[in-house]
Amino acid sequence: MSAASSASTPVPAWLVRPADANELVAEVWPGSARRDDDGAVTVGGVSAVALAEQYGTPLYVLDEDDVRLRARRTLAAFQSAASRHGVSARVYYAGKAFLSTEVVRWVADEGLAVDVCTGGELAIAMAAGADPARLGFHGNNKSVAELERAVEVGIGSIVIDSLVEVERLAAIVAGRDTVQPVLIRVNSGVHAETHDFLATAHEDQKFGFTLADAPAVAARIREIEGLRLVGLHCHIGSQIFGTAGFAESASRLVALHADLLAGGDLPVLNLGGGFGIAYTSADVTTPIEDLATGIVEAVARECGARDIPIPNLAFEPGRSIVGPAGVTLYTVGTTKPVALAASATRLYVSVDGGMSDNARPSLYGAQYSARIASRESIAEPALVRVVGKHCESGDIVVDAEYLPADVEPGDLLAVPATGAYCFSLSNNYNYVPRPPVIAVRAGEARVIVRGETIDDLLARDCGVTALTNEGIA
Structure with a gap:
């Protein structure tokens, strides 16, 4: 049967009849398969x-070796790309993709930080012995109890998703001898070419703030003695191939970053993750080294055009490491x-x-x-x-x-x-x-x-x- 699809055939256009139905396509399977x-x-x-x-x-x-290899390779790619521009890069493993104490230990062994988004994920990371200073906490509806626990353990950063959350944190840090680093999640308006439910940077959705609203949020955070605004965060979607979407998003984030520098330093720009993997032989992935180079160069170009220093960078791949x-x-x-x-x-x-x-x-x-x-x-x-x-x-x-x-x-x-x-x-x-x-x-x-x-x-x-x-x- 032809692979070309029509109204009367169930074969999708991308599916090619293989010469050997036993073959394990290397791009799709673990390296050891x-x-x-x-x-x-x-x-x-x-x-x-x-x-x-x-x-x-x-x-x-x-x-396990495949996970570790991908973690090492991803970290090396982004650190190398960033170092060529005189800045550092941190890679967080996005725990929502798959989380267990063993996987936390594997990625930590390979030099990655870990991103969590609920109290349960935080508990798993802590049970694995993760350094709380190398954890980031996401989520659009973090409860008071979750935020209290995150501050209590000394979490490295909290990504702010709403004004309600700003005030919750303000109450939690009041009277404590601590300063909690936070980032603002921003919707850049770039909609990755992916399934609508997977795209998380267009404005009509539950995550983060618009570019227009973010400055007021930054100003409020900077008024709170126990909070320190360290940067901006954006995640444009999932299962993304290529760098075009990241480059466009970076241009908009860097413009906001530049405007916010007037109110204080912003040492970090977190561009999220969402790097695609091959699920079928039709999927053509982008090598992580090419992704890292392209994304970092886009940030460097935008910063150069505005004559501002390049911030340190952070990324949050999950699927591309464990998938x-x-x-x-x-x-x-x-x-x-x-x-x-x-x-x-x-x-x-x-x-x-x-x-x-x-x-x-x-x-x-x-x-x-x-x-x-x-x-x-x-x-x-x-x-x-x-x-x-x-x-x-x-x-x-x-x-x-x-x-x-x-x-x-x-x-x-x-x-x-x-x-x-x-x-x-x-x-x-x-x-x-x-x-x-x-x-x-x-x-x-x-x-x-x-x-x-x-x-x-x-x-x-x-x-x-x-x-x-x-x-x-």
């Missing part, structure tokens, strides 16, 4: 078959061919997970890839849709993919690029327990987040009074 002599996919030197046998499925698998390192394993339960037209058939492949472990396709229409992970096949590629077990027609894991036509119940299926936002958005819809997270490295596997059991789900139901081996007594 390959097939062993038996044809099984291995990650971090550990076989998918062995992982499924030991831990069951669905199963989140995270390549490609993750693979989710499923077991195929049923397969079912569905005739769509006289010349078009789609094979529905149902797996034992779905929108409870990966909500992104349902939320955003996100595209993913898939491969049989337990074996290789010489069967011709067949068009498939991988779906979950939930009672929703929108419970789609992979909307369109080519798998060997002999995919069958009992096969292991691997979906790559699931390290970001899958675990973070996981849920118990239809009372499905959330899967464990397994870290792999150098041929060894270990649990870093315990999976849930049916007993865990029942334990939260106050109407359950007793349990037997069969379930509810």
